[in-house]
Structures are given as structure tokens and as C-alpha cells.
Amino acid sequence: MQSGIAKNFAMASLQALLCAAALLLLVLDARAASATLVQDKCESYAGGDRSSYDYCVWxxxxxxxxASADARGLAAIAARMARASAKDTGDRIARMQANETVPARRDCLAACAAEYAAAVRRLGRAARGAARGGGAGLQRAQTLLAEAAGTPxxxxxxxxxxxxxxxxxxxxxGLDDEIELxxxxxxxxxPAPPVN
Structure with missing residues (x-):
């Protein structure tokens, strides 16, 4: 009887080990597929320039x-990163405004604050449009990203x-680099559907 229990235990252990190995292979395969998408998209972005490729992957x-995003998700991630950069710069401008005493510089900082506030809104909407997808969502994201480009x-x-x-x-x-990405x-x- 002792031998039968040991044999059943060994068999159950082997099955558990095989299940764990299969699960690990599935996870690794999914990660490899997403890494390949990131690599493919970054190669396309870089156009053969190694530093641009490294920047994209980084x-x-x-x-x-x-790691698990599709192409739309990657675009949304990049747009959210650009939004975070624009928000950080907007916060920095607000701190400078609080300490600025020269009227001309205060006016310039106010203009910059308005530019960056608009960029934050546009980039947030662009990220949502990219994530949502569909022709209208992607087109809107492209327009909003183009409008935010050049803010600096x-x-x-x-x-x-x-x-x-x-x-x-x-x-x-770096904001323009993130928007370009x-x-x-x-x-x-x-393409738009044909008009009947």
C-alpha cells in the first residue's frame, strides 16, 4: 500500500510540474509576442537609426x-507619456509664474501655461482616441497629436x-519626441466607406 501511495504522489507531482511548465511556456510565448510587436513598431519608428530604436524600446x-498592448495600446501609452511630460512642464511653468517679477516674462509664462494646458488636454484625448480605435478615433488621435506637436x-x-x-x-x-513616437x-x- 505504501508503494501505491508513493506512486500516486509521484504521478500527481509530475502532472503538477507539467502543468506549471505548460503555463510558463504560454506566459513566455505571450511576452515574446508583445516584445516582438514593440520591437517591430520601434524598428518602423526608427527607420534604421539605432538610437531612435533604443529610445522607442526604452x-x-x-x-x-x-508588454500586453496591441498597436493602438502602444500609441495610447506613448500619448499618455507625452501628456505626463506636458503636465510636468506645465507644473514647472506654474512654479516659475509664482516667482516671476518682470511683467514681460510673466506674460510669456502665461502664454506658455496656456499652450501646455492645451497640450495636456489634447494629449489626454489623443490617448483615449488611440485606445478606442476605429477610423474616427484614430483620425481624431492623429489630429490631436499633430496639434500638440510644437508646443515647446x-x-x-x-x-x-x-x-x-x-x-x-x-x-x-522630449515632448515633441514623445508626440512623434x-x-x-x-x-x-x-479608408472611409464609399458614398452611395
Whole structure:
């Protein structure tokens, strides 16, 4: 009887081990598929430029959701990252506004604050549109991302027009890179249905 119990225990242990191994293989296969999607999308984004590829993989790798995201999800992740960057810069501008005493610079900071607030709204809506998908959602996301692009340059332009040096010059060029990444990750919008 002792031998039968040991044999049943060994068989049950072997079955449990095989089930665990099969589950591990499924998880690894799913991760490999999503890693391949990230790699494919980043290769397309980079167009052969190694530093752009590394940037793309690094940026998307910072969000745990990228491991299981589809193409729309990756675009939404990049748009959310751009939104976070725009919000951080907007918060930085608000801190500068509180301490600025020169009226011309205060006006420039107010213009920048408005630009970045608009960018935060647009990027949030773009992320939702990308995640939602569909022709209209993707097209709307593309439009909103394009409208948010250039926010740092418009802010610097406000200072230049007032004859002032921008305290933000070059500090937020990463925002345009993130927006460009989100735009490149957006799946192409399906063609409009024919009109009868």
C-alpha cells in the first residue's frame, strides 16, 4: 500500500510540474509576442537609426502595459507619456509664474501655461482616441497629436517675440519626441466607406 501511495504522489507531482511548465511556456510565448510587436513598431519608428530604436524600446518599456498592448495600446501609452511630460512642464511653468517679477516674462509664462494646458488636454484625448480605435478615433488621435506637436517651440516663440530668453529653451524637447513616437505608433486609419 505504501508503494501505491508513493506512486500516486509521484504521478500527481509530475502532472503538477507539467502543468506549471505548460503555463510558463504560454506566459513566455505571450511576452515574446508583445516584445516582438514593440520591437517591430520601434524598428518602423526608427527607420534604421539605432538610437531612435533604443529610445522607442526604452520609452515603451517604462510602461508595464506595453508588454500586453496591441498597436493602438502602444500609441495610447506613448500619448499618455507625452501628456505626463506636458503636465510636468506645465507644473514647472506654474512654479516659475509664482516667482516671476518682470511683467514681460510673466506674460510669456502665461502664454506658455496656456499652450501646455492645451497640450495636456489634447494629449489626454489623443490617448483615449488611440485606445478606442476605429477610423474616427484614430483620425481624431492623429489630429490631436499633430496639434500638440510644437508646443515647446510655440512657448519659446512667445519669449522670443517679447525679446526675452526662455527659461525653458531646450528643456522640453522630449515632448515633441514623445508626440512623434505616438504618431508613428498609431495604426493607419481605415479608408472611409464609399458614398452611395
Amino acid at each position: 520609452k515603451l518599456g517604462r510602461d508595464a502595459g506595453s 517651440a510655440r512657448c519659446d516663440g512667445a519669449f522670443a517675440a517679447a525679446g526675452q530668453d526662455s527659461p525653458l529653451a531646450g528643456a522640453d524637447r 505616438a504618431l508613428s505608433l498609431l495604426p493607419s486609419t481605415p
